[in-house]
Amino acid sequence: MPTPxxxxxxxxxxxxxxxxxxxxxxxxVQESLAARYGIxxxxxxxxxxxxxxxxxxxxxxxxxxxxxxxxxxxxxEVYRLREILEAEAITxxxxxLSEADIERIVRIADDVESALSTGDLARIGAANxxxxxxxxxxxxxxxxxxxxxxxxxxTEAYRGLYFQDPANHQHIxxxxxxxxxxxxxxxxxxxxVAQAAHRTLSLRxxxxxxxx
Amino acid sequence: MPTPxxxxxxxxxxxxxxxxxxxxxxxxVQESLAARYGIxxxxxxxxxxxxxxxxxxxxxxxxxxxxxxxxxxxxxEVYRLREILEAEAITxxxxxLSEADIERIVRIADDVESALSTGDLARIGAANxxxxxxxxxxxxxxxxxxxxxxxxxxTEAYRGLYFQDPANHQHIxxxxxxxxxxxxxxxxxxxxVAQAAHRTLSLRxxxxxxxx
DNA sequence: CCGGAAACTTCTGTATACACTTTCCTCATA
DNA sequence: TATGAGGAAAGTGTATACAGAAGTTTCCGG
Numbered sequence: 001m002p003t004p005x006x007x008x009x010x011x012x013x014x015x016x017x018x019x020x021x022x023x024x025x026x027x028x029v030q031e032s033l034a035a036r037y038g039i040x041x042x043x044x045x046x047x048x049x050x051x052x053x054x055x056x057x058x059x060x061x062x063x064x065x066x067x068x069x070x071x072x073x074x075x076x077e078v079y080r081l082r083e084i085l086e087a088e089a090i091t092x093x094x095x096x097l098s099e100a101d102i103e104r105i106v107r108i109a110d111d112v113e114s115a116l117s118t119g120d121l122a123r124i125g126a127a128n129x130x131x132x133x134x135x136x137x138x139x140x141x142x143x144x145x146x147x148x149x150x151x152x153x154x155t156e157a158y159r160g161l162y163f164q165d166p167a168n169h170q171h172i173x174x175x176x177x178x179x180x181x182x183x184x185x186x187x188x189x190x191x192x193v194a195q196a197a198h199r200t201l202s203l204r205x206x207x208x209x210x211x212x
Numbered sequence: 213m214p215t216p217x218x219x220x221x222x223x224x225x226x227x228x229x230x231x232x233x234x235x236x237x238x239x240x241v242q243e244s245l246a247a248r249y250g251i252x253x254x255x256x257x258x259x260x261x262x263x264x265x266x267x268x269x270x271x272x273x274x275x276x277x278x279x280x281x282x283x284x285x286x287x288x289e290v291y292r293l294r295e296i297l298e299a300e301a302i303t304x305x306x307x308x309l310s311e312a313d314i315e316r317i318v319r320i321a322d323d324v325e326s327a328l329s330t331g332d333l334a335r336i337g338a339a340n341x342x343x344x345x346x347x348x349x350x351x352x353x354x355x356x357x358x359x360x361x362x363x364x365x366x367t368e369a370y371r372g373l374y375f376q377d378p379a380n381h382q383h384i385x386x387x388x389x390x391x392x393x394x395x396x397x398x399x400x401x402x403x404x405v406a407q408a409a410h411r412t413l414s415l416r417x418x419x420x421x422x423x424x
Numbered sequence: 425c426c427g428g429a430a431a432c433t434t435c436t437g438t439a440t441a442c443a444c445t446t447t448c449c450t451c452a453t454a
Numbered sequence: 455t456a457t458g459a460g461g462a463a464a465g466t467g468t469a470t471a472c473a474g475a476a477g478t479t480t481c482c483g484g
Contacts, residue, residue: 003273004273004274004436004437004438005438006437006438007273029464030466031464031465031466039439040439040440041438041439041466042254042437042438042439042440043437043439045466045467046257046261046437049258049261050261050265053262053265053358053362055355055358061215061216061219061466061467062216062445062446062465062466063445063446063447063465064465064466074355077354077356080300080353081297081300081355081356081359084297084300085293085297088292088293141289141292142267142286143267143286143289143290143293143363143366144289146265146267147293147359150265151355154355216466216467216468217468218468241435242435242436243434243435251469252468252469252470253436253468253469254467254468254469254470255467255468255469257437273436273437274435274436274437274475274476275435275475275476275477276476
């Protein structure tokens with residue numbers, strides 16, 4: 001396995017955080033959490049450092065890490081930031097997209113469809129993410145891509161819930177198609193609108209499950 | 213001293229990175245860098261993890277950390293992202309600012325002026341940063357504040373050069389005053405413009421010193 | 425003389441161990 | 455009963471140590 005323990009731990013913690021296993025505001029005792037994942041504190045701390053950059057945990061010197069409080073309002077912040085930054089990414093992408101880029105994105109969109117038909121949530125999530133980030137990366141702004149990745153990560157666990165409902169599958173396919181169509185025409189405005197529609201739907205889905 | 217070694221190391225590395233001591237693309241050998249700062253590899257790794265979130269270094273599993281390549285183009289990306297995100301922060305801040313907030317910001321602006329008169333670069337930098345982040349924080353968007361902090365950090369070392377030139381001192385004072393005036397009037401549009409002027413000037417100053 | 429595989433070197437990733445800080449409890453005192 | 459000093463317990467921050475992966479050199483067969 002080429003994945004370091006710290007990376008895997010970060011993924012595990014994300015799940016536990018967002019599934020409510022680790023509750024908001026709670027102190028994170030490194031020893032016990034490390035034991036839970038069967039690793040030592042060193043890789044755990046690196047995972048926590050990464051999650052801090054995503055805003056899922058906060059750190060106080062000599063006092064340790066605490067679970068950040070995620071409320072509906074936080075979710076709205078994440079989505080507002082995505083709105084702004086994804087608009088920038090897509091607008092720039094429209095300027096730079098080559099035909100090869102578009103072909104590649106089309107192939108990934110096909111992957112998403114075939115993943116949806118299997119119902120394998122992990123595969124759907126991975127494919128969907130690949131699709132959107134293939135577009136974002138075409139903007140040629142690596143920092144922007146990284147920031148967006150952090151924002152996506154911070155709500156990663158909720159996306160599974162969204163994919164779980166088969167009623168959403170056709171929406172996803174349609175919205176990806178709309179985005180692709182706009183990209184083909186290099187129509188930044190339409191592309192931004194298509195992306196926004198996609199995002200708004202999933203925000204509604206997610207924020208219903210949070211306090212406040 | 214309440215600062216953990218890892219935090220201090222991150223600051224040290226930032227300086228060495230941006231002063232050219234550590235060159236772009238270069239592999240970071242943890243052992244030697246740790247020795248250089250007189251610490252062990254553990255806090256160094258945590259510092260590197262943090263710097264990765266800022267985009268100053270990149271990590272490849274089992275291969276280690278490498279110095280990110282910073283070109284004028286990267287600087288333009290950082291400033292473009294700041295432009296978008298600071299506009300959002302200031303717009304929201306205008307909605308939420310209380311009189312007490314404004315008073316506090318005024319006091320910090322005075323700190324900046326007195327720091328400028330002493331010529332102490334570290335103090336000027338700290339005061340200037342406090343000033344702008346006091347405004348950003350008033351937006352009530354903690355993730356946005358954190359992202360902006362990362363963007364500021366990634367060019368921190370260059371800001372010193374800007375403050376060093378006394379010709380810029382009056383600019384800084386005037387622009388802070390203009391921003392404050394707009395904030396008092398809760399005029400989001402003017403405030404964004406004032407902030408933009410401030411930023412543009414320092415971008416020009418910084419990007420002249422980079423390759424490409 | 426060259427290509428490729430095996431041994432070696434170097435460095436990363438992680439476990440263990442310990443010092444120092446914070447927190448909590450106890451108990452004496454007003 | 456409330457309060458604060460003192461000390462024990464718990465937990466973080468970091469140094470040291472080691473296993474294993476990546477990179478490098480050496481050596482052999484062609």
